[in-house]
Amino acid sequence: MDIYDFKNAFLIGFFMAFMIGPVFFKLIQTSILKGARAAISFDIGVILGDITFILIAYFGSRSMLEKIKDDPRLFFIGGLVLIIYGLITYFDRQSKKEALENAKTIEVPIKSNYIKLFFKGYFLNFINVGVLAGWLGIVVVVGPTLYMNPTSIFWYFATVILGYALTDLGKILLAKQLKNRMTPLVIYRVKKIMGILLILFGVILMLKGFIPNEKIDSLIH
Template identity: 45%
Template sequence: MIHDILLAIPWAFLLAISIGPGFFMLLETSITKGFKAAFTLDLGIVFSDIIFILIAYFATNQILSQLKDNPILYIVGGIIMSVYGLISYIQLKKKFNEKMEDDEEEDIQKNNYLGLFFKGVFLNIINIGVLGFWMMIIITHGPKLEMNPLRIFIFFTAILVFYLLIDIYKILLAKQLKHKLTPNNIYKIKRIISIVILIFGVFFILQGFFPKEKKMFTNKLLPEVSVAK
């Protein structure tokens, strides 16, 4: 059991430092809304990870391969992500132009935790790269764990627990910047996050339209690099 837990630590670290929409959104939420809000968002991300893990575990290898390489999933996920980023960017600009700085600061303190939780779920679910990441782990590490349900449970639980602990550390570090930011800077950060999400969406759409080029690119890199959480 100890060996399975130790085996999970590098994967948890990789998952926590991978750069993607969830990574930037987590830091932005910590800075603008505080620890509880960012932690709630992170719980939503972890919840969607659990869904992906269950899909990877219960599906057959053939289905896993079809899902992982299906360009339609990349296109649909990329479109959803791009539209979300674009709408967020437009809404932020309108909101900032309409409200005074005092109103903006007041809004920052009002946190819809249920909404933040589902926001985390949504951001992770539409990121098809995360599904590919969990599929890759279950395919490569399942045999090493002898496909033993208990060992697999301990292994994936350890990944998520260590991942959450590392994210808590990231949240606390980002939170230190909160008192140094003006409403105008917060607004700029949110717009940058929207642009980042839009860029990742376009990236996934291109992966869907050019699957051969994607395979050539990923074959030159380690599989872990493509997580982009």
């Protein structure tokens, strides 16, 4: 995996950590009310949920990925997944209040129990089917570009998770400031930006199936 792939993977992890939803607010809420250790326990569960989704997406679509490797035109499928996910994100009308209410459906006891927080983080993330769709799109994009090399794919997603985890750690440490700044208007704008970025990535991926790799690489580098 070259330095470009590393930066790309790290940025994906960074952006995934800022997808607005119940997990985002629950992580901040847990950090403020229970402290950094409790929030880290919760976040480890969330990250394990993401790893589970990555494995499901990878092994569940492996036969399709093998075809994409041999037929670049099937990049269209991965691009379509990202565009659909981007449109859902862009037009999602869920407010900050609704996201907080969803987050509160899983209560944290007054006395922090790190094991319970871990499992609550895992299941709160795991029940979000939209997260699976996001990881599926990324897996479909990444697998063929890395020539389905298991080692390269492993290190790519390890870097994604590293970027995700480090960003979440920053969110935990800056929880109070983030909570005060996440107004409905800011959340609205973040969702719009994330939706547009996902749509753009999807369009680029579709084009990649019809434009020779040499031309794309020359534009990127």
